[in-house]
Amino acid sequence: MGYCHNQQYSVRILIMPPLDSPHDTGSLIIYGLGTVGQAIVDDLLSEGVYIELILDRGKGGESYRDIPILTLENAGDGRLIGKTVFIALHNHYIDINRLHAELLAAGVTRILTPVNLPELAPNARTRPGYWLDPDFNYASHQAEFALMRDLLADEISRSLFDAILAYRQSGNIAACPAPSLDDEYTPNSLPRFAEPLRIIDCGAFTGVAIHKFLKAGYEIASFVAFEPDPANFAILASRNFPIDRRICLPLGTWSTTRQLSFTSNGSMASHLSDNGDTTIQCVAIDDVLNGEKINLIKMDVEGAEVETLKGMRNIIEQQTPYLLISAYHTSNHLFEIADLINSWELQYKFYLRVHEYNTFGTVVYAFPDKQTN
Numbered sequence: 001m002g003y004c005h006n007q008q009y010s011v012r013i014l015i016m017p018p019l020d021s022p023h024d025t026g027s028l029i030i031y032g033l034g035t036v037g038q039a040i041v042d043d044l045l046s047e048g049v050y051i052e053l054i055l056d057r058g059k060g061g062e063s064y065r066d067i068p069i070l071t072l073e074n075a076g077d078g079r080l081i082g083k084t085v086f087i088a089l090h091n092h093y094i095d096i097n098r099l100h101a102e103l104l105a106a107g108v109t110r111i112l113t114p115v116n117l118p119e120l121a122p123n124a125r126t127r128p129g130y131w132l133d134p135d136f137n138y139a140s141h142q143a144e145f146a147l148m149r150d151l152l153a154d155e156i157s158r159s160l161f162d163a164i165l166a167y168r169q170s171g172n173i174a175a176c177p178a179p180s181l182d183d184e185y186t187p188n189s190l191p192r193f194a195e196p197l198r199i200i201d202c203g204a205f206t207g208v209a210i211h212k213f214l215k216a217g218y219e220i221a222s223f224v225a226f227e228p229d230p231a232n233f234a235i236l237a238s239r240n241f242p243i244d245r246r247i248c249l250p251l252g253t254w255s256t257t258r259q260l261s262f263t264s265n266g267s268m269a270s271h272l273s274d275n276g277d278t279t280i281q282c283v284a285i286d287d288v289l290n291g292e293k294i295n296l297i298k299m300d301v302e303g304a305e306v307e308t309l310k311g312m313r314n315i316i317e318q319q320t321p322y323l324l325i326s327a328y329h330t331s332n333h334l335f336e337i338a339d340l341i342n343s344w345e346l347q348y349k350f351y352l353r354v355h356e357y358n359t360f361g362t363v364v365y366a367f368p369d370k371q372t373n
Contacts, residue, residue, distance in 0.1 A: 027052040028120075029085045029108075031099070033059055033069065036128050037088035040117060041065065043124040044086075055085070072102065081107030087173070090114050090128035092360030100173040115171030131168060131359065136331035138169050148335035151342055153367075156189060157352040164334065164359050177354050184355035185209050185298055185324050186216035190365060193322050196221035198294045200285065200321075202253045202308055203227065203301040206235040214241070221245065224289060228252035228262060228280040252282035253301055255310035284311030296322040303329035309340055320346055323366035327352075328359060337364050 028049055030041055033056040041064065044051060051067050053075065060071035085108045087096060096113075103111055117124050118134050127134070138145075145165060152158050159177075166175035180187065196219040201209055204225035213220060222245035227233045233250045254260065262280040285308070294315065301308050305325055309316075316323070323341060327333045338350045348366040355361035 029053045029055060029080065029083050031055045031085050031087045032089040033064055036090050036126065038064065039126040040088040040114065043117065043121045043126050047121040047123060049120055076106055078107065082109050084110040084112065086112040088114065090132055092356035092358060095357050096173055097176060097178055111173060113171040113173065115168065131328050131331050133331045144335045144339065148338055151338050151350045153349040153351055160352050160354055164362065167359060176359065179354045179356050179361060181355060184361060184363065185212050187353050187365065190351055193296055195219045197296050199223040200289065200294050200297045201225040202299040204236055205232050207239050207241065209298045210241055224292065225249065226251050226253050252280050253285060253308040253311065254282035254304060255284060255307040257283045257287045286312055286314040289315060294319060294321050298324040300326040305329065305333060305337055306340060313344065317344060317346060320368040325364045327364045328362040341366055
């Protein structure tokens with residue numbers, strides 16, 4: 001299944017039986033030997049799983065732990081026929097649907113993902129992060145999932161929600177929804193936002209979202225951008241956006257105004273962390289933007305979305321802006337973000353869209369019933 005654009009969402013669900021033991025796989029082939037891949041190989045080997053071969057596009061001809069490495073192309077001589085392949089990748093930039101099709105075409109009969117790791121290695125120490133949390137119990141949250149599905153306002157959202165749940169519980173790539181790659185924050189399948197936009201951008205990175213609004217033809221009257229990573233902020237502050245009122249603040253966002261530990265790496269993945277390499281000042285939006293006229297809030301703050309929302313409740317209740325909230329950093333954000341906003345009884349309508357591979361880039365779009373300017 002390839003990816004799709006705009007409204008061409010596609011969902012295919014194929015339920016596969018669970019693994020009863022590591023022996024169900026016979027010999028195993030690993031695809032991908034990045035940081036996550038190496039950790040997964042180590043976990044599997046430590047529990048006695050036999051790994052026959054590793055496939056990696058950039059390391060063909062090498063070896064790891066005495067296991068030979070080939071590229072997928074070099075292994076296309078029939079040696080994958082009837083094999084089980086474990087795709088040891090967990091990121092947003094590899095089209096796993098396309099990779100899934102390539103492996104099937106090469107004769108692979110079973111394909112596993114990091115979701116299946118606990119079945120093969122119950123004592124695995126690997127924690128790939130983001131929405132993949134081996135300690136998250138989906139069965140215990142069925143009531144919350146049902147409520148979230150009821151909140152969703154269109155069939156695209158409900159179909160995506162069902163597919164995300166099916167994929168994240170089974171690891172079955174056939175269930176993974178293909179993303180709409182070209183319209184993150186400006187989804188073509190939803191109504192346009194009322195203009196001119198007056199934006200709060202939490203987790204602004206280098207101004208990517210502002211650029212996307214401009215590219216989509218939006219008039220922007222103002223924006224206030226928060227970005228705590230120094231390298232990212234330097235780029236953000238230097239960009240010459242054609243917008244009269246621009247405020248860039250080197251701050252993180254949270255439910256209260258306080259200092260917190262932060263891992264700073266100059267990428268989109270810089271985030272708050274108890275083991276961070278630095279300390280940053282975080283603010284509650286209500287503390288610093290009292291009286292600022294806004295009508296749209298975009299938020300991608302690497303897992304701090306719920307706390308950040310709590311810190312801007314007043315401004316949301318007073319102005320009911322559009323809310324564009326990333327919901328893929330933790331497993332429970334798939335329902336917890338919309339549930340929090342809905343608990344404030346502001347009559348928002350909720351939509352879900354996926355804009356990156358592997359269910360990364362999942363965004364909750366909350367539209368006020370009465371659009372404000």
